[in-house]
Amino acid sequence: MVTITKKLSSSWRKPKGIDSAVRRRFRGRAAMPKIGYGSAKKTRHMMPSGHKAFLVHNEKDVELLLMHRKTFAAEIAHGVSSRKRVGILSKARALGVKVRSTFCDNIREAGLKLVGNHQSESE
Numbered sequence: 001m002v003t004i005t006k007k008l009s010s011s012w013r014k015p016k017g018i019d020s021a022v023r024r025r026f027r028g029r030a031a032m033p034k035i036g037y038g039s040a041k042k043t044r045h046m047m048p049s050g051h052k053a054f055l056v057h058n059e060k061d062v063e064l065l066l067m068h069r070k071t072f073a074a075e076i077a078h079g080v081s082s083r084k085r086v087g088i089l090s091k092a093r094a095l096g097v098k099v100r101s102t103f104c105d106n107i108r109e110a111g112l113k114l115v116g117n118h119q120s121e122s123e
Contacts, residue, residue, distance in 0.1 A: 011027040059091045
């Protein structure tokens with residue numbers, strides 16, 4: 001059974017007031033984070049595809065993933081230009097590395113197999 005819980009915002013603080021219903025764990029109130037809510041070590045930081053993300057800034061970074069194709073998927077950094085992005089995508093295709101974030105107009109030209117909720121090669 002999979003339990004989906006809401007994530008806390010970064011501004012969350014532990015309630016410390018004497019009358020706080022959340023601190024006193026009243027029914028119907030927000031749940032406080034506890035160690036038991038953590039995910040298992042084997043699946044921690046894992047995407048739904050079963051891969052872990054590896055941030056890639058250039059084509060040379062893709063080569064690092066050659067021996068770890070089944071464990072990691074490349075995630076192209078936000079600041080990479082579309083020209084370099086296409087180069088990274090073609091390098092990843094040649095090496096058989098899966099790519100997660102491929103937001104650019106030239107993806108269809110590269111015709112790559114993508115990971116996650118994006119297009120696949122069969123479409």
